[in-house]
Amino acid sequence: MSSYLNAGRRSRELDELTSTRLDVLVVGGGITGCGIALDAASRGLSVALVEKDDLAFGTSRWSSKLVHGGLRYLATGDVGLALESARERGILMTRTAPHLVRALPMAVPLSRDLDARHGLLVDAGHRTADLLRLVARTPRATLPRPRRIGVAETTRLLPGVRRAGLRGAVLNWDGHLEDDARLVVAVARTAAAHGARILTRVRWQDGVLVDQLTGRSLGYQANTVINATGAWADTLSPRVRLRPSKGVHVVLDAAVLGHPSASLTVPVPGEPNRYVFALPHADGIVHVGLTDDPLDGPLPEVPRAEEAEIAFLLDTLSRGLERPLGRSDVVGSFAGVRPLIAGEEGRTADLSRRHSVTLDEGLLTVLGGKLTTYRKMAQDAVDLLTEVPCRTAELPLVGATHAAPADRLARRYGSEAADVAAAGPLTPVADGVPVLQAELHWGLRAEGALDAADLLERRTRLSLVDAWAEAAGPVVGSVLEGWHAQA
Ligand SMILES: Cc1cc2nc3c(=O)[nH]c(=O)nc-3n(C[C@H](O)[C@H](O)[C@H](O)COP(=O)(O)OP(=O)(O)OC[C@H]3O[C@@H](n4cnc5c(N)ncnc54)[C@H](O)[C@@H]3O)c2cc1C
Known part of the structure; x- marks a missing residue:
C-alpha cells in the first residue's frame, strides 16, 4: 500500500471508517501514537489513528531532538532505562532511521565552572555510556569513542567558547535528530504503508470521533482504544495521574556562536546534574535548552516560552561563552510539555522518564517515555493485544538510507x-x-x-x-x- 498521506486519502478513509471493524483505534498523532499504529499495523492488525490537529502537533515537535544513549539515567542509577535508551538509539541510527538520526559530538568544556573532580566524573560517565553503546551493539563507526580534547580542538569545534581558564573539553557522541516532527511523519507514513488509516483533524471526545473540519460525528467500532495523547492523557482517562513539566528552548543564529560543530554543555550553577546545551543544527541555527519546571493549571494547546525562561537560558549559556548573549540574539523560541507520570515527589527534572502501559476502564493508556524509546513503548503496548511477534526493530521507516546526505x-x-x-x-x-x-x-x-x-x-x-x-x-x-x- 502507498505511504502517501493527503487530503484525498484522508476523506476516503474517513468514509470507510464506519463500515470497518478495527482491531485498534489509536488516539493521538505524536511519536507514541504513530509508533503504536506502525507496530500494530505491521503485525497485521487493522488500525486507525486519530489526531485532533496535525501529526506532531503536541510535545513531539518541541523536543531537544536528541536520541539519547541514556547517560543522564545512569546518573540517577536507572541502568535498565539507560540500556533501553542505548538499544533504541542503536536501532534508529543503524536500521530504522539512519537518514534522520546522526552522531553529534557533545563537548563539556573543562573550565572554571567544571573543576578537576567534576571533570573526572564526566569522564567516568562517558566511559560508562560507551560501555552501554557496546552492550547495545552500536558500532563505533556510528558513535565514536568519548575522549578528552585539548584547547585547540575545543575552540575549533566551539569557536564561541570562553577562553579564560579553558583546559580543553570532554567529548562524547550521541544521536541527534534532523527533525523530531519529520520522525513522527516518517513513522506515520510507514504505518500507512502497512494499512493504518492516519486521520488528522479528528478529535476523540467522550468516546465519539468528531471531524474537526466539518463538525461531523463519525461512527467507529474498535476492539481496543489506545490513549496516546501524552500530556493530555488525563482528559481521556481521568484516573491517569500526570505531573507535566515544561521545557523551553531558544533558537540562535549559529553565527553568534561562531558556527559551532559540536554541542556546548554548560553546568547550571548550584544545581548538580543539570546543564544548558547549545545544539548546532543544519541550516545555520542553534537550539539552546533546556528548562524543566512543573506546569501547574490547565495545559495550553501550544505552550510558549516566557521571558524569564529565555533569560535563564541566555544567562546560563553565556557563562560558557566569550561574548555574552543578549535578547536580540534570539531568532525564535519554543516550549513543550513532558508527559511525566506522577507518583514521585521532588523536582520534575528528577522524575523518571520511564513509560507505562495501563488499562483503565477499557482504555489502554501509553504514557511517559521519550522520543528515543517510542518503538519499545509501542512494542510493550501491542504485545498486550496480539501474539504475533513485533517486527519494528527491523523495519526501515520511509526514506531510510545509509547514504551520506549530499544536500x-x-x-x-x-x-x-x-x-x-x-x-x-x-x-x-x-x-x-x-x-x-x-x-x-x-x-x-x-x-x-x-x-x-x-x-x-x-x-x-x-x-x-x-x-x-x-x-x-x-x-x-x-x-x-x-x-x-x-x-
Ligand atoms: C522540552 C522537551 C524536550 C525533550 N527532549 C527530548 C529529547 O531530546 N529526546 C527524547 O527522546 N525525548 C525528548 N523529550 C520527550 C519527548 O518529546 C516526549 O516524551 C514525546 O514527544 C511524547 O510524545 P507523545 O506522542 O506521547 O505526546 P505528544 O507528542 O504530545 O502527542 C499527543 C498527541 O495527542 C493529540 N491529542 C490530544 N488529545 C486528543 C484527542 N482528544 N483526540 C485526538 N488527539 C488528541 C495531541 O494533539 C498530540 O498531537 C522532550 C520533551 C520535552 C517537553
Missing part, C-alpha cells in the same frame, strides 16, 4: 529526496530561507499536510525562526491555492 533534500528526506525534488520548483521559499518550494508541494502530496500551519510549523519547521515564517507566508499561501484549485 538539504537528502538530509531531510533520505531516499525520497529525488521524489521531493520532482514535486515542485527547487527555489527557496524566500530569499535567505533554506526551505525549497518543492518541499511544500511534497508536504501536501505525500506527508498529510492540510493547511499553511501544517506546512510552516510541522513539515518544514519554517516557524522555528520567526523571520523565516514571515518571509515564507506568501509562497506557502500561493502553493496551497494552487493545490486546492487542482484538487
Whole structure:
C-alpha cells in the first residue's frame, strides 16, 4: 500500500471508517501514537489513528531532538532505562532511521565552572555510556569513542567558547535528530504503508470521533482504544495521574556562536546534574535548552516560552561563552510539555522518564517515555493485544538510507529526496530561507499536510525562526491555492 498521506486519502478513509471493524483505534498523532499504529499495523492488525490537529502537533515537535544513549539515567542509577535508551538509539541510527538520526559530538568544556573532580566524573560517565553503546551493539563507526580534547580542538569545534581558564573539553557522541516532527511523519507514513488509516483533524471526545473540519460525528467500532495523547492523557482517562513539566528552548543564529560543530554543555550553577546545551543544527541555527519546571493549571494547546525562561537560558549559556548573549540574539523560541507520570515527589527534572502501559476502564493508556524509546513503548503496548511477534526493530521507516546526505533534500528526506525534488520548483521559499518550494508541494502530496500551519510549523519547521515564517507566508499561501484549485 502507498505511504502517501493527503487530503484525498484522508476523506476516503474517513468514509470507510464506519463500515470497518478495527482491531485498534489509536488516539493521538505524536511519536507514541504513530509508533503504536506502525507496530500494530505491521503485525497485521487493522488500525486507525486519530489526531485532533496535525501529526506532531503536541510535545513531539518541541523536543531537544536528541536520541539519547541514556547517560543522564545512569546518573540517577536507572541502568535498565539507560540500556533501553542505548538499544533504541542503536536501532534508529543503524536500521530504522539512519537518514534522520546522526552522531553529534557533545563537548563539556573543562573550565572554571567544571573543576578537576567534576571533570573526572564526566569522564567516568562517558566511559560508562560507551560501555552501554557496546552492550547495545552500536558500532563505533556510528558513535565514536568519548575522549578528552585539548584547547585547540575545543575552540575549533566551539569557536564561541570562553577562553579564560579553558583546559580543553570532554567529548562524547550521541544521536541527534534532523527533525523530531519529520520522525513522527516518517513513522506515520510507514504505518500507512502497512494499512493504518492516519486521520488528522479528528478529535476523540467522550468516546465519539468528531471531524474537526466539518463538525461531523463519525461512527467507529474498535476492539481496543489506545490513549496516546501524552500530556493530555488525563482528559481521556481521568484516573491517569500526570505531573507535566515544561521545557523551553531558544533558537540562535549559529553565527553568534561562531558556527559551532559540536554541542556546548554548560553546568547550571548550584544545581548538580543539570546543564544548558547549545545544539548546532543544519541550516545555520542553534537550539539552546533546556528548562524543566512543573506546569501547574490547565495545559495550553501550544505552550510558549516566557521571558524569564529565555533569560535563564541566555544567562546560563553565556557563562560558557566569550561574548555574552543578549535578547536580540534570539531568532525564535519554543516550549513543550513532558508527559511525566506522577507518583514521585521532588523536582520534575528528577522524575523518571520511564513509560507505562495501563488499562483503565477499557482504555489502554501509553504514557511517559521519550522520543528515543517510542518503538519499545509501542512494542510493550501491542504485545498486550496480539501474539504475533513485533517486527519494528527491523523495519526501515520511509526514506531510510545509509547514504551520506549530499544536500538539504537528502538530509531531510533520505531516499525520497529525488521524489521531493520532482514535486515542485527547487527555489527557496524566500530569499535567505533554506526551505525549497518543492518541499511544500511534497508536504501536501505525500506527508498529510492540510493547511499553511501544517506546512510552516510541522513539515518544514519554517516557524522555528520567526523571520523565516514571515518571509515564507506568501509562497506557502500561493502553493496551497494552487493545490486546492487542482484538487
Ligand atoms: C522540552 C522537551 C524536550 C525533550 N527532549 C527530548 C529529547 O531530546 N529526546 C527524547 O527522546 N525525548 C525528548 N523529550 C520527550 C519527548 O518529546 C516526549 O516524551 C514525546 O514527544 C511524547 O510524545 P507523545 O506522542 O506521547 O505526546 P505528544 O507528542 O504530545 O502527542 C499527543 C498527541 O495527542 C493529540 N491529542 C490530544 N488529545 C486528543 C484527542 N482528544 N483526540 C485526538 N488527539 C488528541 C495531541 O494533539 C498530540 O498531537 C522532550 C520533551 C520535552 C517537553
